[in-house]
Amino acid sequence: MTPMTAEPLLSLQDLTVRFRLPAGETVAVDGVSLDLAPGEVLGIVGESGSGKSQILYALMGLLASNGRAGGRALFQGQDLLSLTEAQLDRVRGQAVSMIFQDPMTSLNPYMRVVDQLAEGLVVHKGMSWASARAEGVRMLDRVRIPDAARRARLYPHEFSGGMRQRVMIAMALLARPRLLLADEPTTALDVTIQAQVLDLMAELGRETGAAIVLVTHDLGVVARLCDRVAVLYGGRVMEEGAAEALFDAPAHPYTRGLLAAMPRLETTLTPRLGTIPGTPRSGGAMLAGCPFAPRCEARFDRCTHERPALHPLRSQGPGRRAACHLSEPAT
Ligand SMILES: Nc1ncnc2c1ncn2[C@@H]1O[C@H](COP(=O)(O)OP(=O)(O)OP(=O)(O)O)[C@@H](O)[C@H]1O
Ligand SMILES: [Mg+2]
Known part of the structure; x- marks a missing residue:
């Protein structure tokens, strides 16, 4: 486990990804700020369409031609979003590697x-x-x-x-590489092989000192391999923290829903994200309120018209943050 005080290897600052469509613009990643320490393993979880892959594609300069990234993505202090194609090629070949879902x-x-x-x-x-x-x-x-x-x-x-x-x-x-980006690297594989391959990836990551961003639907994998987790919904970080702390005391109703909808971690090999009632939000115009509000059982008036900021959860130790009006510190 890497101390949180280390200088970040990767620092996403208000990262956005928008796509131009005939009907207008859609926002796939909506102001994501995350830090990754050297050697740290960060899990990004969230339902389909929540923007997980587009975060990684933005970093690697691989967005579709109608897509555009905004904000900053500082890797070793250098903004990946402002590099020329030639500079990016050098970074991709050496310092940052990506593993895709389908090896072919x-x-x-x-x-x-x-x-x-x-x-x-x-x-x-x-x-x-x-x-x-x-x-x-x-x-x-x-x-x-x-x-x-x-x-x-x-x-x-x-x-x-x-x-x-x-x-x-x-x-x-x-x-x-100093940084390995892995996007659902094992969904195409058998359950038993999945676990082996992921364990191997984490083991080699540790040996070579690479930090890993692991995008997955699989909360069991996150619990086993990740130091820290970011829970994504509608292109925004809903909650973040040390994996153990977050699973022990999820603060956001969305995270609680994900965990409740999932078979118990210790009783199944690959618990996957379960189903929360309602339709997942994916892409769309900027919302005034919380993207999860339409599906949230705990919502109240403020949730639909005021966007909750990602704020520290002070009672839960360093690095725990959530974007929910219910867990905001009293002012
Ligand atoms: N070229 C594009 N044009 C318009 N919208 C796009 C484009 N590519 C992706 N999107 C939208 O961006 C949103 C986020 O997509 P993303 O691929 O990041 O989801 P994801 O979290 O990786 O989902 P999954 O778990 O299914 O892989 C989705 O709503 C998707 O439809
Ligand atoms: Mg994806």
Whole structure:
């Protein structure tokens, strides 16, 4: 666990993502501010459409062409949102890696796995192909691909789904990034394989000192692997805190709903977000009030016309914040 006092590796400051649509503009990420310390593992949870992926895409410069990011995303003090394509390419190849949900979207089907692993080291680190390939095979071995030296010469389609995810993790960590962004990295896999792959990712993250942002629907995974959690709804952070503290005493009605709708953590292998009555809010115009108000059982008048700020929960120790009028400190 990393102390909260460390200089942040990544600092999102009022990050917004808007999309232009024929009917007008939609807001997918609505003023998200989050810090990530070096080596820290941050989970981002929330229902489908809450803006989780767009946060990561904004950081990596991968928004769809009708999308635009605002605010700041300081990585080691440098604003990722203001980099040129060439500068961003260097950051993506070395300091920041991303693991996508479907490994085939980032593996080249026509290239041997070992060459895909080696390519980044040759291009970005100036290594020779021979030593880069050797390094790639070592990494495959570390992610427990059996018979790595032989398998490295195969093509992606010759690997099982679980193996391909491991190849992705190997590829993402090969450059020893300071920051790993993982977007639902295992939803395509069997339950038992999911747990193995995620544990492996976290273990390698710890070994290499990489900080991880892990986007997931799976609260069990968050409880097991994450130091800290941010709960997202309608593009806003509803609640944030140390994973244990947040699960012990959720402050926001939305978080409480998520937890209540979920099977007990210790009794199932992969508790997933359950169902809260009502329709999840995803994208849309800026709202005056709380985005969760239309579905909230605890709402009162103020909730529908005044947006609750993300404020510290003082009784709950450092780093605990929530955006709910009910938990605001008395003034
Ligand atoms: N190109 C686009 N144009 C318009 N809206 C978009 C575009 N891409 C994404 N959105 C909207 O942005 C919102 C947030 O999407 P995002 O992909 O971040 O959700 P998510 O939390 O990752 O959901 P999931 O859990 O399903 O992956 C959604 O309402 C989505 O429809
Ligand atoms: Mg997503």
